[in-house]
Amino acid sequence: MYPHKTLYFRNNKRSLNTPDAMKHLLLILCCCYLTVNGWSQKITYAEPDREDPRGVNFEIIGKYNNHFIVYKNYRTDNYFTIFDNNMKQVNKIPLEIFPERLLQTDVLAYRDYFYIFYQYQKKNIVYVMAAKFDGNGKQIGNNIELDTTEVNFTANNKLYTFLNSEDKSKIAFVKVNNKRRETYHITTVVFDKNLVLLKRNKLYIKSEDNNNELLSEFAVDNAGTIVFLKEASTQQRDNIATVSLCMLGTATDSLKELKIGLPKIFIDQLKMKVNNSNHQLLVTGFYAKTRRGNIDGIYCLMFDYANTSVVSNKTYTFSEEFRNDAKGEATIKTAFNDFYLQNIIARNDGGFAVTAEANYTSTRTGNGFNRWDYTGMYWGNSFYNDWYMWNSPGMLGGGMWGNPFWRGGFPQVTRYYSDNIAILSFDSLGAIEWSNVVRKSQYDDNTESLLGYCMLNTGTEIHFLFNQVERRNQILNDHTITPEGQLTRNPPFKNIDVSYECLPRYGKQVSSRQLIVPTLFRNMVSFAKIEF
Structure with missing residues (x-):
């Protein structure tokens, strides 16, 4: 049995048995403690740019020399908005370097500069390009062509998926073509942080089951090795039957594929994380003991890919105490049926933590979102004009602000729910150290923008920020672990302005104790700086 931590609230009780002098000292210390902690949280709001259209897309880039840069896009208009340290807009820089129609943009920020990677189509060629900017939003050099693909259709979405290593020393793009269903055609290009090409590979992976296989969880490590999962589902497409770890280094042209022996359990989704501190792959997912059954626990695989050895391959059944703490409105048996893995946080000591959130929908006129709808979507037809789009559905991700939940086929009136956050910590051998639950209850109609949470990692604790409705206002809450x-x-927070509604799920950490979070002010997009 692993320990389960209970929720702890700060208090300012004083012992009645302490001598008077000690009482006074404790009183002073408590006052200082509450003053520091009560006022160390601060929100600074930016006024909305009234020239921004209502449908503007954005991505928070980062902090440079005490100012913050946000990239915005609307149709063919692209520009940077720059805020000073007090969140006053000090500049607006139009970007005329992009073509009229972009398929995809991705941002990678460094200490003194940042890249915008973009994809576009011209005639029958799809281009992957890069533009480099300094901390003032001024372009450095010319646009750089990274790769091209010839197509015989008009693309409506990206063909390449962007990856970067944890230390940002390696940048990669991956595309997968499955025109011939019996073979995956994979192209990978890996660059260093100066966009010097390190390796370009073309791979052909034979598909053993044309309709029930999936390539997922692509990542690149600090050495430039590209890793991903090759999963095969059952005929009903509601469970992962087999899984292989696939690895491609920069010093080889051949793919290393290792089949993992799964326990006799039912898993519908796997998440993977590279732990660069010890060259391990962390693979985890919720499991059930019966087909389409209630979630019973969590599966954990730790694989040392440097030595090609399995460190841990275990399952853990959730305790009744943990299930009772996490269940919300569900029963103890169904406590985790609506939970979906979202983050894997690797630690330097070889351990890691995972977070999961309860997400579901309800509707008056049709079926809402549930685990089995999600599973069918996960294993459904992922092909678009023979190009394989392997983004994990329903998961929170980076990129421009957009809808992180799938809505295909849902009725018009849908209520979105986003409830408790479950956190589990594992040691370097894959054993559970502790578990805990951040309790929250959120819902909204026809939109999930105000729901969910963001995290800020200070190194000594992790903040979870999320909205809760209080007196009909969305109030930002802060829990730490x-x-x-x-x-x-x-x-x-002491200086919350209820006329601004925070969108924490789209927030970005820009320094060790600062977040930039988008807000809505009378349906106009703005931003706020949160400091701890």
Whole structure:
């Protein structure tokens, strides 16, 4: 049995048995403690740019020399908005380097500069390009062509998926073509941080089951090795039957594929993370003991890909205490049926933590979103004009602001729910150290923009920020958890302006104790700086 931590609230009780002098000292310390913690949280709001169209897309780039840069796009218009340290807009820089119609943009920020990678089609060629900018939003050099693909159709979406390593020293693009269903045609290009090409590979992977196979969880490590999962489902497409780890290094032209022996359990989704500190792959997912059954626990695989050895391959059944803490409105048996893995946080000691959130929908006129709808979507037809789009559905991700939930086929009136956050910590051998739950209850109609959460990692604790409705207003809440599993509900922010509604799920950490979070002010997009 692993320990389950209970929720801990700050308090300012004083011992009645302490001598008077000690009482006074403790009183002073408590006052200082509450003052520091109560006022260390600060929100600074930016006024919305009234020239921005209502449908503007954006991506928060980062912090440079005490100012913040946000990239915005609307149709053919692209520009940077720059805010000073007080979140006053000080500049707006139009970008005329992009073609009229972009298929995809991705941003990678460094300390003194950043890249915008973009894809576009001209005639029958799809281009992957890069533009480099300094911390003031001024372009450095010319646009750089990274790769091209000839197509015989008009693309409506990206063909390449962008990857970067944890230390940002390696940049990669992957495309997968499955025109002939019996073979995957994979192209990978890997660059260093100066966009010097390190390796370009073309691979052909034979598909053993044309309709029930899936390539997922692509990643690149700090050495430039590209890793991904090759999964095969059952005929009903509701369970992963087999899984292989696939690895392609920069010093080889051949793919290394290793089949993993799964326990006799039912898993519908796997998430993977590279732990660069010890060259391990962390693969995890919720499992059930019966087909389409209730979620019973979590599966954990730790694989040392440097030595090609399995460190841990285990399952853990959730305790009744943990299930009761996480269940929300569900029963103890169905406590985790609506939870979906979202983050894997690798630690330097070889351990890791995972977070999962309860997400579901309801509707008055049709069926809502549930685990089995999600599974069918996950294994459904992923082909678009023979090009394979392997983005994981329903998961939160980076990129321009957009709808992170799939809505295909849903009725017009849909209520979105986003409830508790479950956190589990594992040691370097894959054993559970502790578990905990951040309790929240969120819902909204026909949109999920105000739901969900974002995290800020200070190194000594992780903040979870999310909205809760109080007196009909969306109020930002802050909970923190330590590496030992101690969960704290922090005091409310002192300077919240209820006329601004925060969108925490789209926030981005820009320094060790700062976040930039988009907000809505009278349906206009703006931004706020949150400091701890």
